[in-house]
Amino acid sequence: MNKKNLELLGLExxxxxxxxxxxxxxxxxxxxxxxxxxxxxxxxxAKMLTKIDVAYSELESEFKEKGTEDGDLFERAEQYLKDxxxxxxxxxxxxxxxxxxxxxxxxxxxxYRKNWINESKKQLEIAIQLEPENAKYKEAYRKLNEKINVxxxxxxxxxxxxxxxxxxMDSTDADSxxxxxxxxxxxxxxxINMCINCLCGTCCR
Numbered sequence: 001m002n003k004k005n006l007e008l009l010g011l012e013x014x015x016x017x018x019x020x021x022x023x024x025x026x027x028x029x030x031x032x033x034x035x036x037x038x039x040x041x042x043x044x045x046a047k048m049l050t051k052i053d054v055a056y057s058e059l060e061s062e063f064k065e066k067g068t069e070d071g072d073l074f075e076r077a078e079q080y081l082k083d084x085x086x087x088x089x090x091x092x093x094x095x096x097x098x099x100x101x102x103x104x105x106x107x108x109x110x111x112y113r114k115n116w117i118n119e120s121k122k123q124l125e126i127a128i129q130l131e132p133e134n135a136k137y138k139e140a141y142r143k144l145n146e147k148i149n150v151x152x153x154x155x156x157x158x159x160x161x162x163x164x165x166x167x168x169m170d171s172t173d174a175d176s177x178x179x180x181x182x183x184x185x186x187x188x189x190x191x192i193n194m195c196i197n198c199l200c201g202t203c204c205r
Contacts, residue, residue, distance in 0.1 A: 002062065005055035017063045024056040070096070077106055086110055101130035105137055117148060 006015060009023040031052070034045035073092050080089035090110055096103055108123035124141045131137060 002055075002058055005059050008051060008055045009059075017060070020056065020059050020063075024052055027052050074102055074106065081106070081109055081113070084113075086113055101127040101134065101137065104130065105140070108140070112144070117144070120144065121148070 003013065006012060006020075009020060009027060011019060011023055015023075028049065031045040031049045035042050035049060037045065073095070077089045077092040080086070080092070089106070093103060093107055093110070104123045104127040108120045108127065111117075111120035111123060121141070121144055124137060124144060127137045128134065128141060
């Protein structure tokens with residue numbers, strides 16, 4: 001980000017677009033009042049209005065350009081996930097410095113595909129905290145909790161080995177990648193299909 005523009009708005013590196021907009025609006029309101037004052041104060045206020053307008057416009061453009069770049073990276077990561085290429089998907093996610101809700105959602109998908117269920121749940125929780133109104137994230141979280149409960153009940157009933165056992169990161173079977181290799185009955189298989197639709201098939205926003 002342009003450091004001079006940030007300093008002009010009284011901000012530091014790492015400021016969010018919301019913080020930039022709030023600082024800009026506060027300063028603009030101040031200088032709009034001052035520009036009607038007599039003498040040098042009014043002249044300076046008019047000049048500052050022009051400067052902060054330019055600064056805000058340039059910072060906003062930087063965010064939009066970065067958003068386009070990030071969007072392209074997310075789409076590549078999502079395609080890798082669909083192809084079962086978790087290594088390259090993780091490599092792309094690791095390249096992000098700023099990690100928002102979409103980042104944590106995709107990280108959750110990777111963990112789910114590797115059968116790291118608890119880690120997947122934690123990432124979904126972060127995604128929901130960042131975007132509490134996102135219906136897709138909430139639905140994925142609901143289904144993941146249902147799966148955890150089903151597995152816990154099956155384990156308690158002695159019908160399975162320990163939950164999430166019997167699968168490795170190197171599994172290539174489609175059901176195994178989604179945590180399906182310990183399915184014991186048709187109901188469980190149907191449930192796994194729902195999880196696939198939620199955590200994989202709809203990962204593109």
